Amino acid sequence: xxxxxxxxxxxxxxxxxxxxxxxxxxxxxxxxxxAGSVTEMINKLLxxxxxxxxxxxxxxxxxKGVKLAEMLVRKHRIWESFLVNALGYSLPDVDKEAEVLExxxxxxxxxxxxxxxGHPTHxxxxxxxxxxxxxxxxxSHTVLNDAEDGEKVIVDRFIDNHDLLTYLGDIQLDIGDExxxxxxxxxxxxxxxxxxxxxxxxxxxYKASHYVFIKKVEE
Numbered sequence: 001x002x003x004x005x006x007x008x009x010x011x012x013x014x015x016x017x018x019x020x021x022x023x024x025x026x027x028x029x030x031x032x033x034x035a036g037s038v039t040e041m042i043n044k045l046l047x048x049x050x051x052x053x054x055x056x057x058x059x060x061x062x063x064k065g066v067k068l069a070e071m072l073v074r075k076h077r078i079w080e081s082f083l084v085n086a087l088g089y090s091l092p093d094v095d096k097e098a099e100v101l102e103x104x105x106x107x108x109x110x111x112x113x114x115x116x117x118g119h120p121t122h123x124x125x126x127x128x129x130x131x132x133x134x135x136x137x138x139x140s141h142t143v144l145n146d147a148e149d150g151e152k153v154i155v156d157r158f159i160d161n162h163d164l165l166t167y168l169g170d171i172q173l174d175i176g177d178e179x180x181x182x183x184x185x186x187x188x189x190x191x192x193x194x195x196x197x198x199x200x201x202x203x204x205x206y207k208a209s210h211y212v213f214i215k216k217v218e219e
Contacts, residue, residue, distance in 0.1 A: 003099070006072050007031065008041050009050060012061055013069035014127065014159060016141030017051075021058030029210045030159055070130045075102040077123035078113050080160070084124040085117060091124050092165035125165065126157025126175045126213070144191060145209035147181045152196070153214040154178050164211045171202050178217060 011030050015022045024038045031038070042059055045051045050065035061069055079098040083089040089097070111132065114120075120129055121136070130136040140156040147153050155177045158168060168174075177197040184191050191209045194201050204212070 001068075003103075005041070005045065005050075008045060009061070009065060009069040010072050010076065011159075012051065012059065013066075013073055014139075016139075017060045018066050018069075019060075019138065020141070021054060021060050023058040026058075026210070029207065032161075032207075067134070070134050070136075072102065073127070074130045075105050075110055076160075077127055077129045078110060078117065078120070079105070080123045080125070081117050081120045081129070082113050085120075092162045092169065094124070095160050095162055122157075123160075125160050127160065140213050140215045142214055143210050144179075144181075144193075144204065144212040144214050145184070145206065147191075147214060149181055149183050151181050152178065152217040153181065154217055155212060156215045157213045159211040159213075161211060164208060167205075167208060168212070171204065172198060172200075173202065173204070173212070179214070 008027070008031075011027060012022050015026055015030060024035055024042065027042075028035045028038045042051065042053060045059075045065070046053055049062055050068065051059045052062055053059045076098045079101045080094045083094045083097055084091060114132070119131070121131075122128055126139075128136045128139050144153070144155075155173065155175050157175060158165060173195065174197075177195055179193040179195055182192040182194055182201070188206045190203045190205050192201065192203050
């Protein structure tokens with residue numbers, strides 16, 4: 001299993017591919033790559049029985065793909081949690097380190113890290129961490145760009161990407177912030193929101209708005 005294939009499995013998992021279909025476009029936006037490259041890799045994952053595909057609908061993980069993705073996500077996010085909580089790493093800097101560490105981590109070491117951290121259920125950027133038995137509460141898979149104008153939402157999690165996390169830090173958008181969506185600019189323009197938590201209006205780029213997952217404010 002190459003690191004690139006693992007990245008695809010993890011992003012399909014993150015986009016909700018255990019329960020629903022994920023389009024090639026969403027995968028391309030999330031990985032910041034060309035749509036043609038996505039099609040090529042999806043075909044390879046199909047050959048290995050890791051995903052299923054429905055034309056014009058998208059892909060989803062097979063049982064085999066789900067188990068592998070859960071294991072990869074668990075290793076990656078426990079290391080991220082350790083780097084941030086135990087070693088004081090800044091959030092944008094943990095992904096590359098975790099990518100290296102996850103490939104040399106035994107089950108014994110992983111379980112020791114998990115115990116040391118108090119069995120965290122979510123990583124520092126809000127992503128769910130499957131437990132040793134593969135149990136976890138399903139994440140929100142609705143992205144900010146899909147919210148309606150006038151809707152109030154809460155920031156639930158971010159896709160793990162260095163440039164994104166640096167950008168979100170610069171505009172002071174945090175997990176747990178309550179937002180009111182003001183407008184979507186046309187032609188793949190930015191999304192303007194009022195950050196109710198910080199009492200400020202911010203403009204979020206079209207691409208970044210696909211990397212921020214939200215949940216509705218309960219009335």
